[in-house]
Amino acid sequence: MRISVIGCGYLGAVHAACMAKLGHEVVGIDVDARKIEELSAARAPFYEPGLDDLLREVQETGRLSFTSELSAAAGSAVHFICVGTPQKKGENGADLTYVDAAATGLLPYLSPGDVVVGKSTVPVGTASRLAGLLRAEQPDAHLVWNPEFLREGHAVADTLHPDRFVYGVFDGSEDHPAVAVLDDVYAAPRAAGTPRLVTDHPTAELVKAAANSFLATKISFINAMAEVCEAAGADVTQLADAIGMDDRIGRKFLNAGIGFGGGCLPKDIRAFMARAGELGADQALTFLREVDAINMRRRTRVVELARDLCDGSLLGKRITVLGAAFKPESDDVRDSPALSIAAQLQLQGAVVTVTDPKALANAARRFPELHYETDAATAVQNADALLLLTEWQEYRDLDPYALARSVALPRVLDGRNVLDADKWRAAGWTYRGLGRP
Numbered sequence: 543m544r545i546s547v548i549g550c551g552y553l554g555a556v557h558a559a560c561m562a563k564l565g566h567e568v569v570g571i572d573v574d575a576r577k578i579e580e581l582s583a584a585r586a587p588f589y590e591p592g593l594d595d596l597l598r599e600v601q602e603t604g605r606l607s608f609t610s611e612l613s614a615a616a617g618s619a620v621h622f623i624c625v626g627t628p629q630k631k632g633e634n635g636a637d638l639t640y641v642d643a644a645a646t647g648l649l650p651y652l653s654p655g656d657v658v659v660g661k662s663t664v665p666v667g668t669a670s671r672l673a674g675l676l677r678a679e680q681p682d683a684h685l686v687w688n689p690e691f692l693r694e695g696h697a698v699a700d701t702l703h704p705d706r707f708v709y710g711v712f713d714g715s716e717d718h719p720a721v722a723v724l725d726d727v728y729a730a731p732r733a734a735g736t737p738r739l740v741t742d743h744p745t746a747e748l749v750k751a752a753a754n755s756f757l758a759t760k761i762s763f764i765n766a767m768a769e770v771c772e773a774a775g776a777d778v779t780q781l782a783d784a785i786g787m788d789d790r791i792g793r794k795f796l797n798a799g800i801g802f803g804g805g806c807l808p809k810d811i812r813a814f815m816a817r818a819g820e821l822g823a824d825q826a827l828t829f830l831r832e833v834d835a836i837n838m839r840r841r842t843r844v845v846e847l848a849r850d851l852c853d854g855s856l857l858g859k860r861i862t863v864l865g866a867a868f869k870p871e872s873d874d875v876r877d878s879p880a881l882s883i884a885a886q887l888q889l890q891g892a893v894v895t896v897t898d899p900k901a902l903a904n905a906a907r908r909f910p911e912l913h914y915e916t917d918a919a920t921a922v923q924n925a926d927a928l929l930l931l932t933e934w935q936e937y938r939d940l941d942p943y944a945l946a947r948s949v950a951l952p953r954v955l956d957g958r959n960v961l962d963a964d965k966w967r968a969a970g971w972t973y974r975g976l977g978r979p
């Protein structure tokens with residue numbers, strides 16, 4: 543099947559490569575000429591494990607190409623919209639400029655029977671509005687909302703072997719003609735057992751908002767427990783292990799620490815609250831305000847703890863921050879809690895050096911005022927304190943005995959609770975975790 547993918551950022555580039563892997567003929571389209579140049583050379587414009595190899599593999603088959611010309615969508619049977627939906631500046635709501643531009647721009651290139659598939663995360667009501675636009679221009683084309691649940695760092699596997707597909711179609715019916723078309727697109731994962739749920743447009747949009755809200759709530763719940771554990775002298779890691787053994791709760795997404803960031807969870811819960819407000823249902827989501835507040839409080843708490851660790855003053859203290867990405871196995875620094883903390887420390891007078899295996903270039907673009915070192919061994923030299931803020935494996939594996947010889951003072955704040963506290967203390971370090979003694 544010929545497929546076009548409009549928007550080739552984190553989501554779209556992975557989706558295009560994976561659709562080609564599934565045997566389709568794919569054209570990826572993006573307005574950013576630099577991204578198109580990189581992708582055309584089979585290089586991902588960002589770090590995602592396995593993506594470069596996959597791009598090379600599928601481009602050799604001739605099934606995948608990239609262009610900045612939207613007209614290349616003509617002739618495709620299915621058109622995936624994967625453009626960004628960032629938070630509006632100074633407001634909680636989602637900025638739909640890019641989705642609207644992509645959908646409107648596509649209209650002249652559609653043929654009867656084409657299926658336009660929204661994958662971007664949008665406020666409920668967007669699909670019905672776009673379906674209206676589509677009907678006016680090309681009444682025989684269809685609009686499906688097919689939210690995406692991939693995680694950065696696992697994006698290729700999550701796309702090829704997802705937990706489920708959700709198809710939101712106009713009438714919510716399994717007999718809608720677009721259902722069979724999407725079943726063909728996803729034939730291989732469906733044959734491997736991935737379930738799919740057919741529903742209407744608003745429910746499909748809400749499934750995505752609800753899933754990310756639930757994940758964010760789970761993280762803020764455990765971070766709230768970390769606050770209480772700290773006050774009571776208890777250990778939030780053991781608490782999470784114990785409650786996570788209950789199948790109804792589960793251990794995943796119960797890692798307390800510096801909180802969630804990235805290009806999705808923070809903006810998505812805010813956009814959901816804003817949309818619920820417009821719908822007159824804001825009371826239903828007031829808890830998300832607290833989820834957001836607990837999350838942001840983690841960042842302030844880490845700055846306070848760093849000050850404590852540095853004998854009550856940050857002024858002139860050399861602090862090394864291990865990790866800049868919002869999570870390991872990604873170079874994404876959008877709303878990265880690690881960088882937000884690093885910037886706060888610097889504002890309060892510390893001399894901050896940041897290191898990260900993949901995200902330094904992105905970090906330096908966003909926070910040019912911070913100092914950067916490419917390797918951890920150099921970054922830690924003569925530090926007055928280390929802060930582990932993104933739990934890359936290489937930081938988990940650091941040898942506290944060897945490291946103690948490089949720093950000025952052996953003091954570490956483990957923002958992700960991943961280090962072996964006993965081992966670090968035995969090696970002479972002052973160790974502080976979050977919500978653990």
Ligand SMILES: NC(=O)C1=CN([C@@H]2O[C@H](COP(=O)(O)OP(=O)(O)OC[C@H]3O[C@@H](n4cnc5c(N)ncnc54)[C@H](O)[C@@H]3O)[C@@H](O)[C@H]2O)C=CC1
Nearest residue numbers: 549550551552553572573574625626627640644662663690
């Ligand atoms: N990053 C992720 O892991 C996931 C993202 N999502 C959702 O997917 C959407 C995209 O997210 P990302 O890929 O992270 O954003 P991104 O910012 O990395 O990529 C968006 C891309 O769209 C392009 N674009 C903007 N307007 C365009 C237009 N009119 N025509 C063609 N291309 C255009 C931009 O140049 C950019 O390359 C968002 O709604 C996000 O919430 C959903 C699941 C996972």
Ligand SMILES: O=C(O)[C@H]1O[C@H](OP(=O)(O)OP(=O)(O)OC[C@H]2O[C@@H](n3ccc(=O)[nH]c3=O)[C@H](O)[C@@H]2O)[C@H](O)[C@@H](O)[C@@H]1O
Nearest residue numbers: 690691692693694761795796797801802803804806868869
């Ligand atoms: O809508 C999206 O774009 C995606 O958002 C998240 O994926 P992602 O942002 O890639 O990353 P997560 O693995 O969810 O992590 C988000 C943040 O939560 C933090 N986190 C995660 C888990 C945890 O236990 N504790 C915790 O602090 C991570 O460090 C990170 O900063 C969802 O997990 C995906 O299902 C969804 O598709």
